[in-house]
Amino acid sequence: MPDWITHLAFVYLFCVAFRLHHRDWEKLFLGALIPDAFHVFPTMLTFTTDHGIFIVDYSLRKWLWNFHEVAHSIVGIILLSVLTTSIYQAFLAKNRDGWRKTLVFVVFGAVSHLFIDSLRIPFPEIGYVIFFPFTTEKYSLGWFTPSQFMIFQLMSLPIVFMMIVHLAWQLKRESSERDVSTLTNDKETEKERGMTQDEIGKIGCSHQ
Numbered sequence: 001m002p003d004w005i006t007h008l009a010f011v012y013l014f015c016v017a018f019r020l021h022h023r024d025w026e027k028l029f030l031g032a033l034i035p036d037a038f039h040v041f042p043t044m045l046t047f048t049t050d051h052g053i054f055i056v057d058y059s060l061r062k063w064l065w066n067f068h069e070v071a072h073s074i075v076g077i078i079l080l081s082v083l084t085t086s087i088y089q090a091f092l093a094k095n096r097d098g099w100r101k102t103l104v105f106v107v108f109g110a111v112s113h114l115f116i117d118s119l120r121i122p123f124p125e126i127g128y129v130i131f132f133p134f135t136t137e138k139y140s141l142g143w144f145t146p147s148q149f150m151i152f153q154l155m156s157l158p159i160v161f162m163m164i165v166h167l168a169w170q171l172k173r174e175s176s177e178r179d180v181s182t183l184t185n186d187k188e189t190e191k192e193r194g195m196t197q198d199e200i201g202k203i204g205c206s207h208q
Contacts, residue, residue, distance in 0.1 A: 007032040007113050009156035012163040022170040027102050031109020034080045035071045072117065073132040077110040119143045
């Protein structure tokens, strides 16, 4: 796991390059972060003391870390993506009919996460059980050392800042367009009502 900033930056550049609608960005962002969902809890259970590393509950931390490793496999990514997509479609999605499309975006984001993580040269005993449960052999492309990855992390910071500004601008523009559309519809409704009243007045005059 290089860091979440790098994963978000990579996905954002992909979205911009292929001109994806900003409503699809969040699906890719979710996919890019979910493989590390189980990494947060083991980290929270570990504290640094003056005498070294203190682990609150080693068995619980190891159990959660095993889930983290499985999440960095093809099977784990698919299962997590299906679960995430189901939750997203049930509570967050405006279009409940786009389950398959959402799943594709989430899976792609998760695969991009695994690809970026695998670029780092692994430490001893660290790799990714990509083909679990068929094998527990750990793999990594190992193109960059952790210190070299710092360059990507530093480059990712301004990209993520630009992503936040870009997304805020997109949402503001969408809100403005929605307001203009609502105002236009209101005017058309008022115009139709005015025409109806004029027609009623004309009919009344003709009867007189």
